[in-house]
Amino acid sequence: xxxxxxxxxxxxxxxxxxxxxxxxxxxxxxxxxxxxxxxxxxxxxxxxxxxxxxxxxxxxxxxxxxxxxxxxxxxxxxxxxxxxxxxxxxxxxxxxxxxxxxxxxxxxxxxxxxxxxxxxxxxxxxxxxxxxxxxxxxxxxxxxxxxxxxxxxxxxxxxxxxxxxxxxxxxxxxxxxxxxxxxxxxxxxxxxxxxxxxxxxxxxxxxxxxxxxxxxxxxxxxxxxxxxxxxxxxxxxxxxxxx
Ligand code: ASP
Ligand code: MG
Numbered sequence: 001x002x003x004x005x006x007x008x009x010x011x012x013x014x015x016x017x018x019x020x021x022x023x024x025x026x027x028x029x030x031x032x033x034x035x036x037x038x039x040x041x042x043x044x045x046x047x048x049x050x051x052x053x054x055x056x057x058x059x060x061x062x063x064x065x066x067x068x069x070x071x072x073x074x075x076x077x078x079x080x081x082x083x084x085x086x087x088x089x090x091x092x093x094x095x096x097x098x099x100x101x102x103x104x105x106x107x108x109x110x111x112x113x114x115x116x117x118x119x120x121x122x123x124x125x126x127x128x129x130x131x132x133x134x135x136x137x138x139x140x141x142x143x144x145x146x147x148x149x150x151x152x153x154x155x156x157x158x159x160x161x162x163x164x165x166x167x168x169x170x171x172x173x174x175x176x177x178x179x180x181x182x183x184x185x186x187x188x189x190x191x192x193x194x195x196x197x198x199x200x201x202x203x204x205x206x207x208x209x210x211x212x213x214x215x216x217x218x219x220x221x222x223x224x225x226x227x228x229x230x231x232x233x234x235x236x237x238x239x240x241x242x243x
Contacts (some may be wrong), residue, residue, distance in 0.1 A: 007157035014044035042073025074134035097137035176230035
């Protein structure tokens with residue numbers, strides 16, 4: 001049996017129609033007999049909207065309460081997607097970061113993932129369910145909700161792929177791979193078929209927003225091969241792997 005981690009970003013789950021399209025893609029993977037863990041971001045613009053609400057209350061907000069608020073965006077996405085899957089007659093369960101056992105450092109706003117502290121995901125997979133995990137969040141050793149920094153759902157996906165020993169880790173986005181410049185702004189941008197971890201890190205640090213740089217560090221450390229692909233197009237995308 002193949003174990004697949006799929007991650008969908010905010011623009012891919014932005015409304016009900018897109019969530020259903022994601023649910024159908026996940027359903028197809030499940031029907032093919034594979035174990036599926038899907039990590040979702042907050043619906044497009046959702047994290048910024050939560051941030052704006054917090055800043056109305058306190059322009060300098062940060063720390064524990066801000067993390068507790070921001071983590072709700074991803075929780076909405078996974079529960080909505082679980083409902084869509086259930087309507088498609090696919091057994092599915094949504095989990096927040098802490099339900100999934102994602103333990104992080106005791107840091108707010110940019111925590112690193114340390115380990116999986118329980119076997120809930122394994123148990124849900126063994127029961128034949130698709131597992132939807134809220135990205136971008138975890139639980140600190142003290143028991144507080146933490147977030148991983150903007151774009152952090154990519155890191156959730158790669159960390160889960162490493163800890164669950166997944167066969168594949170796919171990051172779906174609104175572009176069909178990694179380009180040398182922004183393909184939405186420069187039509188002559190060139191897509192890479194394959195990049196090493198270090199090449200991808202250089203691109204991520206120089207401002208390519210397609211992958212969170214910490215997810216690439218994590219992938220390098222654990223040898224997770226990442227497939228960056230378009231959410232709804234076909235095409236091969238970009239593989240980020242050891243050279
Ligand atoms: N929702 C968070 C953000 O907007 C995390 C993510 O999408 O990866 O940064
Ligand atoms: Mg992103």
